[in-house]
Amino acid sequence: MKQGLSLRVSQHLALTPQLQQSIRLLQLSTLELSQEVEQMLGDNPFLELAADEALREEFGIAQADIPPPESEREEAAEGATEAADTDSLLADAVTDWEGDGSVELMPDDGEWGGEAPARRKEADGEDGADAIDLAGGHETLQDHLHRQALALRLAPEDQAALRVLIESLDEDGYLEDTLEELAAALAPDEPEQHEELVHRFTVALRLLQHLEPVGVGARSLAECLQLQLQALREEEGADAAACDAALAICRQSMDLLARRDVRRLAQLCRLSESEVKAGIALIVRLEPKPGRRFANVERNIVVxxxxxxSAGPGNPARLRVQLNPDVxxxxxxxxxxxxxxxxHRGEGHHALQQRLQEARWFIKNIQQRFDTILRVSTAIVERQRNFFVHGELAMRPLVLREIADELGLHESTISRVTTAKYMATPLGTFELKYFFGSALGTETGGNASSTAVRALIRQLVAAEDTARPLSDSxxxxxxxxxxxxxxxxTVAKYREALRIAPANLRKAL
Structure with missing residues (x-):
């Protein structure tokens, strides 16, 4: 085999480190970006936190004029004339779009917020309560029960047994382990001490089940409901007959209650069907998870x-889209x-120059990240404007390709932007992906959004005759x-996504 040299010209796509960093920052959530910024501030000496007055010089957010639809420009011109004086003050930072699809962009008024989680300030200048701090400082179920136990005058042994039971509760307030299992864990090889511990735990369990919230310390759902019914029966003005019927129902199989088999429950409890219905009506008002209100909700906080x-009064309404300055x-x-x-050019100058370039790249990529988020959000609001005015039923079909074609971006970029990014609206806070939905055909040849169809299904179920619930067909x-x-x-799939029970479980009492 003969060896030789040859030249070949070819083209290939290579991702530069700057482009790789830009893509990675784009797909990070707000919390992940905050952690990335903190890490970069610690690693790169050329990065620092900027003062508010220096932000306008360091950062600039690319803005694009959004012209109103061709058919609405004449109507928009009248509204633009009336607001000319006010809009001139915002000319540097705001792009106005009057008319039926009006969007007013206010990126940040020259401020790029902070690297910490969202925090608002009161009008008098004092810091307000941080949502994460409030959620993190909540009282747990165990703390609530221990505080009540301090008011009980108990012997040291009973107090210790009650503490063990409280610490053995799950997050819903149930005691999963039996008293024998708890005693065996403390005294595995001593039968006499095991019996004494079971006795102590039995006494402590009665005390625990009389604490607030009512139903805590139950070992099953039936026992939890019975504890609440017994407490309800002792209240003044309670319907004793309905409480007795509900207690009789809870002594039967929970499957019959879940199916609302009134006829079978009436036979087993030796009650009339009207009494069984009154008992079930009382049961459905009880709390099946007594520890629910003590659950830690910090993980559910969304910034x-x-x-x-709304940008102000007017018909049609004007909407304002802006980045959250706190993130x-x-x-x-x-x-x-x-x-x-x-x-000074000395030893290590080249390495330090690279670190300086990395800092500039990082700032530019963060700016580009938020600029892309703003552009995509603006396009979404423009296309889904009817949602912000009329609600879910007015949602229109929208796919990633439409936004990508409009902004000249790739679908994968739109997917990264809309993942783990949230939009706060007058109707609530939604992930950007919420505004995208597939299309269902209509008789007129148009399309209906799957989100609007789900909202319509929820509306139909809410208005149904509870004695004869609507089937999927x-x-x-x-x-x-x-x-x-x-x-x-498809109806069944949407119903399950909405967490709506089947027709047989929605049947009225």
Whole structure:
């Protein structure tokens, strides 16, 4: 085999470190970005937190004029004339779009917020209560019970047994382990002490089940309901007959109660069907998880990236889309270090120059990240404007490709932007992906959004006759009557996504 040299020209796509960093920052959530910023501030000496007055010089957010739809420009011109004086004050930071699809962009008024989680300030300048601090400082179920136990005058042995039971409760307030299992764990090889511990735990369990919240310390759902019914029966003005019927029902199988088998329960409890219905009506008002209100909700806190609000009175309404200033990092290049590096060229100059370039790349990529989020959010609000005015029923079909084509971006970029990014609106806080939905055909040849169809299904179920709930087939027929082609299996899928029970479980009492 003969060896030789040859030249070949080819093209290939290579991701630069700057582009890789830009893609990675784009897909990070707000919390992950905050952690990334903190890590970069510790690693790179050329990065520092910027003062508010220096932000306008360091950062600039690209803005694009959004013209109103061609058919609405004449109507928009009248509203624009009336608001000319006010809009001129916001000309540098605001892009106005009057008319039926009006969007007013206010990125940040020159401020890029902070790297910490969202925090608001009161009007008098004092710091308000932080939502995360409030959630993190809540009282647990165990703390609540221990505080009540301090008011009981108990012997040291009984007090210790009660403490063990309280610490053995799960987050719902149930005692999963039996008293024998708890005693065996403390005295595995001593039968006499085991019997004494079981006795102590039995006494302590009675005390625990008389504490607040009512139903705590139960070992099953039936026992939890019975504890609440017994406490309810002792209240003044309680319906004793309904409480007795409910107690009799709870002594039967919970499957019969779940199926609301009134006839079978009436036979087993030796009650009339009207008494069984009254008992079930009382049971459904009870709390099956006594420890629910003590659950830690910190993990459910969502800090929105984009804020949507009304820009003022008017018909049609004007909407304002802006970035949340509390999640925007205040970053800039350290002037003193950058100046010293430029003036002195010594050993290690090349490595420090690379660190300076990394700092500039990081700031630029963060700016580009939020600029992309703002552009995508603006396009979503423009296309889903009817949602903000009329609610879920006015949601229109929307796919990633439409936004990508409009903004000149790739679908994967839109997917990264809309994942784990949230928008706060007058109707609530939603993930950006919520505004995208598949299309269902209509008799007129148009399309209906799957989100709007789900909202319509929820509305139909809410208005149904509770004595004769709507089946999936009936809901499908009702949608077809309104011109929406939706198969029974699709209705069942949407119903399960909405956490709506089947028709047999929704049957009225």
């Amino acid at each position: 929105p990236d984009v804020l949507v609000s 925007l990092p205040r970053l800039r290049v350290h002037d003193a270090y950058a100046g010293a590096l430029k003036a 009936r809901i499908s027929d009702m949608l077809k009557e309104q011109g929406i082609e939706c198969a029974r299996r």
